[in-house]
Amino acid sequence: MHNIDELNSIMNEADCLISEAELNDALDKMAKQITNDLADKLPLVICVMNGGLLPTGALMQRLQFPLELDYVHASRYGMETTGSTLNWTRYPQADFKGRDVLIVDDIFDQGHTLEAIIKWFEENGAQNVYSATVVNKLHNRKVDMRPDYNGLDVEDRFLFGYGMDYQGYFRNLQGIYAVKGK
Ligand SMILES: O=P(O)(O)OC[C@H]1O[C@H](OP(=O)(O)OP(=O)(O)O)[C@H](O)[C@@H]1O
Numbered sequence: 001m002h003n004i005d006e007l008n009s010i011m012n013e014a015d016c017l018i019s020e021a022e023l024n025d026a027l028d029k030m031a032k033q034i035t036n037d038l039a040d041k042l043p044l045v046i047c048v049m050n051g052g053l054l055p056t057g058a059l060m061q062r063l064q065f066p067l068e069l070d071y072v073h074a075s076r077y078g079m080e081t082t083g084s085t086l087n088w089t090r091y092p093q094a095d096f097k098g099r100d101v102l103i104v105d106d107i108f109d110q111g112h113t114l115e116a117i118i119k120w121f122e123e124n125g126a127q128n129v130y131s132a133t134v135v136n137k138l139h140n141r142k143v144d145m146r147p148d149y150n151g152l153d154v155e156d157r158f159l160f161g162y163g164m165d166y167q168g169y170f171r172n173l174q175g176i177y178a179v180k181g182k
């Protein structure tokens with residue numbers, strides 16, 4: 001159980017790096033690119049829980065063509081794993097074999113999470129696997145691949161908001177914030 005005063009001071013002292021308006025512009029652009037590429041493909045959109053929840057909803061509202069939705073939960077942070085070892089707590093239920101799949105997540109940080117999820121879909125029979133993230137964190141500790149669609153680049157700090165959590169909180173915020181001093 002967290003202390004509400006501490007959490008409120010984290011939020012009040014944080015730097016807002018990306019505003020709601022900037023997020024909306026970036027999502028509009030991503031949705032246009034995705035529509036160009038996938039509107040005639042009957043894709044399966046996969047939300048990577050938990051961080052992908054807000055981004056997936058925001059993108060879905062902007063994708064006005066036939067698509068299906070499913071979700072996975074595969075997580076690397078907050079546990080004793082390293083590299084690309086993921087802890088899968090939910091596999092997709094929809095039939096994705098031979099289909100175009102779009103994986104949606106909040107952040108491309110080191111990229112191990114997305115890389116491992118894409119590999120899993122490819123190895124298990126998806127035809128083409130695309131990926132979309134709202135932000136890409138700028139540093140040189142990354143895997144080799146990059147998402148097909150990315151909204152904005154962001155500096156190398158500890159972020160929260162718009163899917164990303166600070167100790168489990170603040171995924172709900174309509175902006176992206178960096179913890180003061182981190
Ligand atoms: O690019 P990477 O360095 O692999 O990090 C990005 C991943 O980390 C976060 O998920 P997390 O595992 O914390 O789970 P969550 O979505 O439930 O917060 C985020 O939502 C991405 O999935």
Ligand code: HPA
Nearest residue numbers: 109157158159160164165
């Ligand atoms: O900066 C971050 N904040 C929250 N969750 C994350 N997962 C990867 N990077 C981050």
